[in-house]
Amino acid sequence: MNNNPLTKNTHAAAKRRSRPANAQNRIPTKQRIFNELKQMILEMDYHKITVKALTARLGINRKTFYLYYPTxxxxxxxxxxxxxxxxxxxxxxxxxxxxxxxxxxxxxxxxxxxxxxxxxxxxxxxxxxxxxxxxxxxxxxxxxxxxxxxxxxxxxxxxxxxxxxxxxxxxxxxxxxxxxxxxNITQEALATIISDLIHKGVDSTIKPGATTVF
Structure with missing residues (x-):
């Protein structure tokens, strides 16, 4: 039995470092594919996203992708x-x-x-x-x-x-x-503008004395 505290601490540190990778591996592959799509959308235009590029980023083969999404x-x-x-x-x-x-x-x-x-x-x-x-x-x-x-x-x-x-x-x-x-119009102000336009017409937002605040 190893009672060396230094060895125990080293093992504990290694275990902690492995947790993010292990946590990532616990995410179902289908969800990982879905999450990666969202990340790619943020980084590039639609026409640049391909199955080949997506699977390469995830480190999986294309056959795995097609198990979950036909296209x-x-x-x-x-x-x-x-x-x-x-x-x-x-x-x-x-x-x-x-x-x-x-x-x-x-x-x-x-x-x-x-x-x-x-x-x-x-x-x-x-x-x-x-x-x-x-x-x-x-x-x-x-x-x-x-x-x-x-x-x-x-x-x-x-x-x-x-x-x-x-x-x-x-x-x-x-x-x-x-x-x-x-x-700098707030979301609440925008909602009010839309509601006024639908219910009261354009005059409600452009007439002098209109209640909507821009």
């Missing part, structure tokens, strides 16, 4: 699904509790998504090479809540679709402009 687009679809499902879950929960589809709530819900990973979400929303992903989320979201708008407002299919597109497009595109700019 690279399927991996991006997983990211799109994550954003869409998170946003829709929040909306459905709000409808269950409040039974209204308030545009102010939708701006808050969208901001929650952005704040979940600010750098990544800003890149996806504002970078032209990734803009298609949020366009897909937007289109899916319109379809997903159209029936809720129809149910709440008693409208017809086309009216509900127009309403859903008007509200959601206003929010998505306004946030894109806000994230791309150097404005």
């Amino acid at each position: 690279l687009p399927d991996l991006f679809l997983a990211l799109e699904d994550q954003i869409f499902n998170q946003m829709l879950a929040g909306t459905k929960q709000h409808l269950k509790e409040d039974a209204t589809l308030a545009d102010y709530f939708l701006t808050q819900e969208f901001m929650t998504i952005i704040e979940s990973d600010p750098q990544l979400q800003k890149k996806l929303i504002c970078d032209p090479s990734y803009a298609w992903l949020y366009e897909n989320v937007r289109r899916r979201y319109v379809v997903a809540i159209k029936d809720d708008i129809k149910r709440l407002n008693g409208g017809q299919d086309m009216c509900a679709e127009i309403t859903a597109n008007f509200i959601i497009n206003s929010i998505f595109y306004t946030y894109r402009a806000w994230l791309s700019s150097e404005t």
Whole structure:
């Protein structure tokens, strides 16, 4: 039995140094692939991401990648699904509790998504090479809540679709402009501006004496 305290300390130090690597190895391979995609998005444009480059960074072979994702687009679809499902879950929960589809709530819900990973979400929303992903989320979201708008407002299919597109497009595109700019308008002020524009029209934000503060 080795009772040398120096030897014990050396072994303990080596064990501590190995923990990060061991912790990394405990992350499921599928999640490691997904996490690496997010990191690559932050570093490069969409057309530069390849399965070969991604697997090289992870130190795995391409056959391992294809065990989890049939194609690279399927991996991006997983990211799109994550954003869409998170946003829709929040909306459905709000409808269950409040039974209204308030545009102010939708701006808050969208901001929650952005704040979940600010750098990544800003890149996806504002970078032209990734803009298609949020366009897909937007289109899916319109379809997903159209029936809720129809149910709440008693409208017809086309009216509900127009309403859903008007509200959601206003929010998505306004946030894109806000994230791309150097404005000092707060998120709360932005939500108020959007709500005023939808409910009161353009005059509510440009008339002398308007309540909205820029």
